[in-house]
Amino acid sequence: MSTAARPAAARRAGDGPVVTTNRPIRRAGRATPYLFLAPFLVLFLAFMVIPAVYGIWISLHDYNYLLPGKPWVGLDNYTTLFDSTSRDAEPFWKSMRATGIFTVISVPFLLVVPLGVALLLNRAFPGRTFFRAVFFTPYVLGVAVVGVLFRFMLEPTIGVVNYYLGLLHLPQPAWTTSMPWAWISLVGMTVWWTLGFNAIIYLAGLQDISADLYEAAEVDGANKWQQFRYITLPGLRPVLLFVLTVTILASANMFGQSYLVTQGGPANETRTAIMYIAQTGLREFRQGAAAAMGYILAVALILISLLNFRLFRTDEGES
């Protein structure tokens, strides 16, 4: 077809007005959209939709990968978790507690420290882009590299951290094998690893706050703290909610740090819910029980997320 065919092509556009820029291009064959969608939909169905439904089915059966029979057990996999005499109840809730402890300790640091870094970066100075990249680099590395590195640095006798503490005549704790040091190690390395991610999101939020507001405040004689309290924090509210939600989910998903650094120890104190679920379903091959645990953790997370949104909304109403 050449440009001479233009009117014909335009007419063939069919039912609606000939060419309207606000509409989707809808002159292609009926099958075309589905052909464009097909490759993705195959993957999406196979590894997202089907497993999401299949998981529920698994959790309602005494599903064991290694055994031939997979009898229907209804809600037994769920109720057994609330029966303190059952095999999984005690260790599962202990692991849920570990996830909860980690989330409660880590989230405040992961909210506040990156905000401080973002405030530092939110000023004009030479080398700003460089420093921004430096703070972000650990996040790019992934948990495995960060995990083996911290385990080495935190080694009680030969690790570099205790070496310098020794030079300063400070106590040299067993970072990865004693309480509460194991939690401090895991939270500390998590802050080091993911600080850049939250800081970059905060920084974008700070950049979004109009400079005029600060100028007006300065004219009115507001000091730095007042500017922070009454301009920066309210301006960051939507970003804060986003960071809070994402951070709680990430902390509740904690796996790699414990897996590599404390191996769940001491005495399974730092074995997180995800570790126990994976252990049950993918090492002991008791998939039915593990799937049920996953849904219980998910319900807990949904409740916490809803609570978040509620809290933030009430806050907004008040201020």
Added chain:
Amino acid sequence: MTASTGAAEAIGGMQENLRPSGGRGRGRGPGRVLFYVVLILLGLVFILPLLWMISTSFKTASDAVSQPLGWIPTPFTSEAYKPLASTTSQTPVILWFLNSLAAATINTVLILITASMAAYAFARMNFPGKKFLFGLIVGTIFIPGFILLIPNFLIVSDLGWLDSLWAIAIPSAGGAFGVFFLRQIFLSLPREIEEAAWLDGANQFQIFLRIVLPLVRPGLATLAVLSFLTNWNDLIWPVYVLFSPNKFTLPPGLSILQGAYSINYPVVMAGAVVASVPVIILFIFAQRHVIASVARSGLKG
């Protein structure tokens, strides 16, 4: 990072210009000095552990643990990198590296192809079921990765992919992130160019391939980098679906290496360096795009 979340949703513009915020950071004298002291100390906290990793990887096993600990390896040696090159040991790091490279590359290419096609359909075409399908895809954003862990293990097992690279390369391409990310970018393109091409007689697929894709190259590059990083760094999934030492990717491999060389720290650190180099290089080149896409993610609300 779990396979489904990626680096959070990134929306819209690829460029991001930093501006100084008015009224802040204009201090002089002692305030300025304090600012730089804090900044540099903080910078050291982030750089020194990485330097320690690199420095240790060039030490001998005894130098790495003998006090006083030093930052300069004496003697300087690349001995620790030698065992990594063996393909027959229980810890064939070179194979893990190649496995990671292959899996992450296939995964990235698969995501670019499938997500861009689907995103284009959602951005530019009308069809029955569009709302439902898009709603379904949006819905899966809220499914936590651990819910899929057990059923996906069984699905991958049925496909015969356990202990194979397909298990690492394929399933996470079913995630919704790429479709959202690219749809947003397609929506921001002016339609006139596509209209003109249509009038010139190009079909939908030609328009997509020859006109639209070249226009969104920066967006494709960003998605490629994010996908590659996510796949390269994933730990929990390969830990449980790969069993043979020669099939491992680097993250589960490093955990084995840590056990196998529990007193030879330079080898473990050399392994960590090998796992870090590609992503650091990628980050240096794509730094601006990666940071911009993360920065955008918080602003959409």
